[in-house]
Amino acid sequence: MRDSKFAIEIKNLSKYYGNLAALKDVSFQVKRGDFFAFLGPNGAGKTTTINVLTGLSNYQSGDVRIFGYSTTKDYIQARRLVGLCAQEFNFDPFLTIRNLLVFQAGYFGILPPKAKRRADELLERFGLYEKRNAKHRTLSGGMKKRLLLCRALIHEPEIIILDEPTAGCDLELKFQIWNYLKELNQEGKTIFLTTHYMEEAEKLCKTIGIINSGNIVRIGEKSQILQDKSLQDVFIEVTGLE
Amino acid sequence: MITNPIGTASLAKREIFRFLSVATQTVFPAILSASLFMFIFGVAIGNRIDFTSAQVSYFSFIVPGLMTMHLISTSYENTSFSLFLGRWHNHIQELLLSPLSYFEMVLGLLAGGVMRGVVVCTGIYLVSLMFGNFPALHPLYLLYFMVMVSVIFSCIGMLAALWAEDFNMLNMWNIYLIIPLVLLGGVFHPVHLLPQIVQDISLFNPMFYLVQGIRYSVTGVSDISIVISALVTLVMAAVFFNVAVFLFKIGYKLRT
Ligand SMILES: Nc1ncnc2c1ncn2[C@@H]1O[C@H](COP(=O)(O)OP(=O)(O)OP(=O)(O)O)[C@@H](O)[C@H]1O
Ligand SMILES: [Mg+2]
Numbered sequence A: 001m002r003d004s005k006f007a008i009e010i011k012n013l014s015k016y017y018g019n020l021a022a023l024k025d026v027s028f029q030v031k032r033g034d035f036f037a038f039l040g041p042n043g044a045g046k047t048t049t050i051n052v053l054t055g056l057s058n059y060q061s062g063d064v065r066i067f068g069y070s071t072t073k074d075y076i077q078a079r080r081l082v083g084l085c086a087q088e089f090n091f092d093p094f095l096t097i098r099n100l101l102v103f104q105a106g107y108f109g110i111l112p113p114k115a116k117r118r119a120d121e122l123l124e125r126f127g128l129y130e131k132r133n134a135k136h137r138t139l140s141g142g143m144k145k146r147l148l149l150c151r152a153l154i155h156e157p158e159i160i161i162l163d164e165p166t167a168g169c170d171l172e173l174k175f176q177i178w179n180y181l182k183e184l185n186q187e188g189k190t191i192f193l194t195t196h197y198m199e200e201a202e203k204l205c206k207t208i209g210i211i212n213s214g215n216i217v218r219i220g221e222k223s224q225i226l227q228d229k230s231l232q233d234v235f236i237e238v239t240g241l242e
Numbered sequence B: 001m002i003t004n005p006i007g008t009a010s011l012a013k014r015e016i017f018r019f020l021s022v023a024t025q026t027v028f029p030a031i032l033s034a035s036l037f038m039f040i041f042g043v044a045i046g047n048r049i050d051f052t053s054a055q056v057s058y059f060s061f062i063v064p065g066l067m068t069m070h071l072i073s074t075s076y077e078n079t080s081f082s083l084f085l086g087r088w089h090n091h092i093q094e095l096l097l098s099p100l101s102y103f104e105m106v107l108g109l110l111a112g113g114v115m116r117g118v119v120v121c122t123g124i125y126l127v128s129l130m131f132g133n134f135p136a137l138h139p140l141y142l143l144y145f146m147v148m149v150s151v152i153f154s155c156i157g158m159l160a161a162l163w164a165e166d167f168n169m170l171n172m173w174n175i176y177l178i179i180p181l182v183l184l185g186g187v188f189h190p191v192h193l194l195p196q197i198v199q200d201i202s203l204f205n206p207m208f209y210l211v212q213g214i215r216y217s218v219t220g221v222s223d224i225s226i227v228i229s230a231l232v233t234l235v236m237a238a239v240f241f242n243v244a245v246f247l248f249k250i251g252y253k254l255r256t
Helices: A046-054 A075-080 A097-107 A112-125 A141-153 A171-186 A198-204 A222-226 A231-239 B005-020 B028-048 B058-088 B092-096 B102-130 B139-163 B172-184 B196-202 B206-219 B226-250
Strands: A006-017 A020-031 A035-039 A061-066 A082-085 A159-163 A190-194 A207-212 A215-221
Touching: A006 A046, A006 A190, A020 A046, A020 A190, A020 A207, A020 A215, A035 A046, A035 A198, A046 A061, A046 A082, A046 A159, A046 A190, A075 A082, A082 A141, A097 A112, A097 A141, A097 B005, A097 B092, A112 A141, A141 A159, A141 A171, A159 A171, A171 A190, A171 A198, A190 A198, A198 A231, A207 A222, A207 A231, A215 A222, A215 A231, A222 A231, B005 B058, B005 B102, B028 B058, B028 B102, B058 B092, B058 B102, B058 B139, B058 B172, B058 B206, B102 B139, B102 B226, B139 B172, B139 B206, B139 B226, B172 B206, B206 B226
Parallel strands: A035 A190, A035 A207, A082 A159, A159 A190
Antiparallel strands: A006 A020, A006 A061, A207 A215
16 A cells, blocks of 8 residues: 555546536545545435546546555556445345355455455354345345445455445444444544435544535535534535525 | 456356356256257258268267357357346446456456356267267367357457347347357358358358367368468457457446
8 A cells, every 4th residue: 555645535526427517626635544424415426426436437537546546547456445335235146145245355365265254254243144145135225234334344445435334224233333434443444434414424524525516515624614513504504405 | 467366266256156056047058959959950860961072970060060159159148148237236346346457357257158168068069979979089179269269259248248238138149140140150051062152251251260160170170271260269369358358448338
């Protein structure tokens, strides 16, 4: 990993879907070791930003780096450092959930014995071990969410990008995920979290960025953003919602 | 160049594991169908066909044709289905997020198609031995052609999977283009028996060279020089492989 001060650097990023400008000249950084909340209304461009960061989307202009590695030119090095917990489920239907994790670890260059150990650890930790030989279709929604998280963490990434990880989770699971993320952050991992729950962002994060219609409308340290307002008030103010 | 050998092997393993775990759907149907063709056309009707001009029995003649035909369609099916399903269910993202180079992704997907093609093709060959066919005259050539031909069609299968928008489109290239060209390439007939004009046209059919290459490897008989067949096969494999890698690189229908 390069000696970069920033986990994420985005400069002048523009992204179009056909004629629709999903990101308009977006620039911001996330410090190494930060706990960053990325907020915005539906359709604001959060997932699009994440897709650009992880290499799932092409973009028209700009420069995007993960720990100093360009996500296009040095895509292999950049991808090694990122774990993505996507907004939607996307699992290989042929594999049992344990094998799914073992193969994923394999793509990251982890040999089977270690991959299996790591998979079992994560399944255990997220209460999925009993289901290890099941296909993902037989899991409940919350279990699938946990599986997404296990898969994102299987290769011990330096930065974990989570696109609404707690949507549809019960309270217990929500707390479990929060604790785990805090733990990872204390170990020095960078967390990039997208959520629609203001209290979640307010509770967990050190830094907050708000995007609206493809523009970053507010970004900074939590204390500086909030001053003495609630995050919800700030959010409503900058996104122009009633 | 491979910089992530464990990752590439892991993908290859997943692809091979996928078709082997449903071998009754992916391996045996082609062998069964080829066996019936061998029995009906080779054994039952073949003995009544006057085929002296081709130097081998009609049965021995069609075996390599059937091998090629199924080699092509199984390789194509394997990669096209696997990659298309990945796009459909979006689990292709598992790969796209991985530190595999685009070259390695194509290589890993290819492994499944090639393995399945070679297993099916070898299976058909073994069944033909049970029907009394003689062993292949040039086993090393046979291996070369089996691998190369399945590389070609595994790559074409990937292109089809990227192009297709639904499951029906997935098989269209196979049905409208590949199978007709393969049949015209001399699976069931020696091309030199046809009118001169059709023979000349056959030279422009790339499948002709593949069928002839495998036929030569098994029977020692071919309508064309083995060197030319081997070269055409090599060039086609290189071209389609590079096209597949290029499409992964630009993210054609893989990245939004
Ligand atoms: N694949 C796509 N093709 C075309 N347009 C898209 C595509 N994905 C997203 N968009 C558009 O880009 C804009 C931003 O979408 P994006 O998914 O980034 O929003 P989001 O902030 O993640 O919203 P949500 O909170 O609903 O998940 C939207 O207008 C959306 O319709
Ligand atoms: Mg989203």
